Amino acid sequence: MSATRSRSAVLGRIRAATTTTPHAGTYESLPRAYRMQGELSSDQCVALLIERLREYDADITECTPDALIPTIATQIAKSGRSILAAPIGLPEDWLVPGCDWRVDHDLSHDQIEQTQGVVTAATCAVAESGTIVLHHGPAEGRRVLSLLPDWHLCVLKTSQVVETLPEYFARCDAPPALATFISGPSATADIEMTRIKGVHGPRFLNVIVVRD
Numbered sequence: 001m002s003a004t005r006s007r008s009a010v011l012g013r014i015r016a017a018t019t020t021t022p023h024a025g026t027y028e029s030l031p032r033a034y035r036m037q038g039e040l041s042s043d044q045c046v047a048l049l050i051e052r053l054r055e056y057d058a059d060i061t062e063c064t065p066d067a068l069i070p071t072i073a074t075q076i077a078k079s080g081r082s083i084l085a086a087p088i089g090l091p092e093d094w095l096v097p098g099c100d101w102r103v104d105h106d107l108s109h110d111q112i113e114q115t116q117g118v119v120t121a122a123t124c125a126v127a128e129s130g131t132i133v134l135h136h137g138p139a140e141g142r143r144v145l146s147l148l149p150d151w152h153l154c155v156l157k158t159s160q161v162v163e164t165l166p167e168y169f170a171r172c173d174a175p176p177a178l179a180t181f182i183s184g185p186s187a188t189a190d191i192e193m194t195r196i197k198g199v200h201g202p203r204f205l206n207v208i209v210v211r212d
Contacts, residue, residue: 036170038128038163045127045163050209052130056184058205065212068155072096072119075153075206081116085145089138094119094155104141112144117151117202123179124168125161132156132207133168134180143180152202154182157212 040048050060063071073096076084083100085107095101102115112118121139125132132154134140146152162168186201197203 034166035164036166038167040127040163042158042161045161046158046209046211048163049125049127049130049161052127053132053184053205053207056130057187058184058207060207060209062209062211065210068208068210069093069096071208072153072155073098075208076117076119079117079151079153079204079206081151083114083116085112085115085118085141085149087118087120087139087141087145090119090121090141091139104145109144109148112148115149117153117204118145118149119153120146120155122154122156122160123176124171125156126165126168127161127163129165130183132182134182135176136178136180143178146180146182147201150198150202151204151206152182152185153206153208155208155210157210159212 038045050062053060061071061075072094076082076096076099082098084102086095086101086103088104090103095103102111104112118141120134120141121137123133123135123137123140134143134146136143140146162171182201182205185197185203185205186199187195187197187203188199189195
């Protein structure tokens with residue numbers, strides 16, 4: 001049997017099997033027995049998110065809205081970095097003095113790689129999994145901005161934190177065209193379980209949690 005006929009035979013059997021199941025073709029009617037709603041208070045959600053992110057080796061700093069700008073300046077200074085990329089919609093006052101800001105007016109990949117870090121906002125965070133979600137809006141920038149620089153400073157508001165993944169999806173008016181899920185700095189492990197950082201993204205993740 002040729003490869004084409006074999007593939008057709010397999011697909012035909014899959015179609016035959018799925019069209020005889022009770023929920024075939026009706027995505028909305030699929031049973032969902034998992035938790036759709038969290039049970040933690042807002043403060044507990046934030047505490048759980050911070051705990052998870054620290055477990056994943058992220059550096060977390062908390063501040064009030066009034067202290068955000070000096071906190072951004074302090075975190076940048078502590079990092080020892082000064083050549084930074086910025087999404088085109090990042091609030092202007094976040095571009096603190098003393099840095100060489102490379103605002104993303106169609107920066108090339110080479111130009112982004114020449115920066116030492118990036119500062120972005122975020123869309124949401126899921127406490128249960130310790131995950132920050134970017135939808136790549138104007139203040140979050142293109143996905144490449146959150147992948148190429150070695151250091152990522154992300155500003156997250158406590159009002160953006162939910163407990164469960166279904167609660168995050170419930171906040172979306174429509175499925176995002178593009179979303180990036182960040183659970184700590186980029187890391188992977190080889191067959192000997194040697195942890196290697198920075199394979200798929202920044203080696204260092206700093207998060208400023210703004211208690212709004």
